[in-house]
Amino acid sequence: MPTTELVPIITVDGPSGSGKGTICQRLAQQMDWHLLDSGALYRLTALAAHHHGISMEDEESIKVVAAHLDVQFLASHTTEIKIVLEGEEVTDAIRAEKIGSDASVVASMPTVRQALLQRQRDFAATPGLIADGRDMGTVVFPEARLKIYLDASAEERASRRYKQLISKGVSASLEDILSDIKARDERDMNRTISPLKPAPDAVILDTTRMTIEEVLEVVLDEAKHKGLR
């Protein structure tokens, strides 16, 4: 039996800005489980391709980059996970807007998704895994014990992102963020391979009018019902 069937897994999928990242970090902390931020792997692939001067249209070369990603996720109890790519810390660099939209482009390439599949499954380890992404419940961990799909209106997600940037002192335009979110949704939901969609057995939560605490409470309750806590 593959390891992923022996390890309890909670998948959390949904579009950009639906609150997945924060919810997954909080879940992993509270349950003391491992965390897979699968979006980071697509972002790292886009950044590594830039470092090697590879064009975003060159799927063949990007696939090779994805298959050989030299990355370390350094966990610490006091600070957030540090991400090191080819010896260089890139924790903040992979969060740049440009890398986010390039990540969405590389994520639409079937050979890149295939190259990253096993690497994602390797994160499954006892006592359990919280998997954050777009196709965690549908493709990467179809056997997960609990599948959550978080959604929110594009306007609400853009407003969350805008407030986040402003609070960090980064100047931003709400209009630009909204059009970027819509373009990214379009690519993520309509690509032929592993499009963003809820698994048939997912619990769907519209978080438009929910706080992080409320979402967390619902997910922890679902985990309890499934005997995961």
Ligand code: DC
């Ligand atoms: O969650 P994020 O914004 O860090 O993800 C970056 C991009 O990667 C996003 O456009 C969608 C894509 N992605 C994906 O296709 N599949 C995943 N499992 C995770 C992210």
